[in-house]
Amino acid sequence: MRLRKKGWAKPELEKDYKVIFTPIEHKGRWKEVFGNNYPIHLELGCGRGRFINQLAGANTTINYLALDVYDELLVHVLRSANENHLNNIRVIPINIENIGDLFAQDEIEKLYINFCTPWPKKKHHKRRLTHPNFLRLYQTFLKPESEIWFKTDDDALFTDSLEYFQEAGYNELYRTYNLHQSDFQGNIMTEYEEKFCHQSIKIKFVKLRNSGHGLK
Template sequence: MRQRNKPWAGDMFAENPAFVPSNPSDRKGKWKEVFHNDNPIHLEVGTGKGQFIIGMAKQNPDVNYIGLELSSSVMVSALEKLLEEDVPNVRLLNENAEDLTSIFEENEVSRVYLNFSDPWPKNRHEKRRLTYKTFLDLYRVVMKPNSEVHFKTDNQGLFEYSLHSFSAYGMTLNNVSLDLHQSKMEDNVMTEYEEKFSSKGSRIYRCEAQFRS
């Protein structure tokens, strides 16, 4: 479904700098100062409407969460939720994942989440997939050694592609699940898409891919 354009989203971001920091590249290497603590930073690339990242932040108050979302019309919904919940350990960035190394210093991020990313099913669009090797390069630069990428999707083709991509990159695969909701995983925080697809009986695929130092 095509997202309705919300031209006022940028103004709302500007009005809430406490949750949507302006000029994020100026914060590179200084994100702990933004959160006023030394807690680890977890990054969600493609945060959508924010249900996952806000749920994780409430569940883990000793972790700082940053949600990256390219679509301002989508991210404004996450900001609205955040203003209602007033969760102090979340920040949102209306930025492109291709710019990660301009926003974060080397070894600044402790974990990356990729939830229900666009599968870009056509072969000619492979380089746009968030588990393609050039994106893995970016994650590795900004993440601490031996950190993990946590990946969830309902798309079997993307999941199989991503497992291969992670393995070809030399990452270690942990906790691979071909049916997450039938597994014994505890404290799973669902995204909006996850609730929608799982309610229709779709399988949810999940894995943790760890970089090797």
Template structure:
């Protein structure tokens, strides 16, 4: 999705370096030092505008959340939401998810969220999908033993591809939900995309998976 250019984005990033981390390689292995309390660390890869992450941080004050987003204009929007919420268990990272091993140490993360990732539907773009094998290898390295990967999408093709990718990698599926909103889940925090697509009657798919070690 094309994002509107924000000419003031660079100034915002400079002003809020304590919230939006620009050099995540410097924090590898010591992310907990940036939070008020040392708690389980959850990572959302592809935070978007931040609605999910802010909602989760409000709902779970006993968890520290990190949201990673590569698009500058988008991470700034998420930063505005985070500032308004005034949460001490939430940080954002302006960085590329292709280099997770440069940012996080082995077993540093408890849970990873992939929400409404770009489906990259063309075969030649398979390696860009966040559930492609190369990404799974990174997730496995930074996730703790029995750490979960939670994946949500409205794209059935991407969901089916991801289930196959998880299985081929040897992951165990703890949940496969083909219509998340068929029954109300009071703990489910929706993203902006989720609200939009579910309002149109689109089914939302979700699965939970763990790596076998």
């Protein structure tokens, strides 16, 4: 997805302390950014932020980091957080390919990957956020026994990702090929998810446990 650049987006982000433009400087010190010792959860590709804002509102003793490359989307995340007086959200404008530079070992306790780009061509598979190269990278900052929650509408991406997770050593805890007709409790719909549901597209979901540390 490519968005048309909007000149007002970045200046609006720059006015708010919740937006972290130099995240590398906080590696190993993210709890200081929030000013407490609560667990930190991370969403990769947060879009307009309905998902993470609802999470943050329902779980005020958890801190949330929202990553996306598009200022035009992050503005909406920020506005919603401010409208709802949520101080447990921080926004990071960054390309997710650079995520390995941002966090220290055991710094993140849960990871959400919702409706990432499927990159269907084989030559692009390494760009998938569930590819083993990324999964091992996540293990460098995820706590052992922490969880990854992954949702997608794309059948091929889901099938391949199940193999990726197994290859990278993640333990599967729950899987469904039709989330909204399953017995899973606690789902929060994203904007994309709502659109897909209106199109009668089944949502695939898997919850996994991190079994240990990845690349150093």
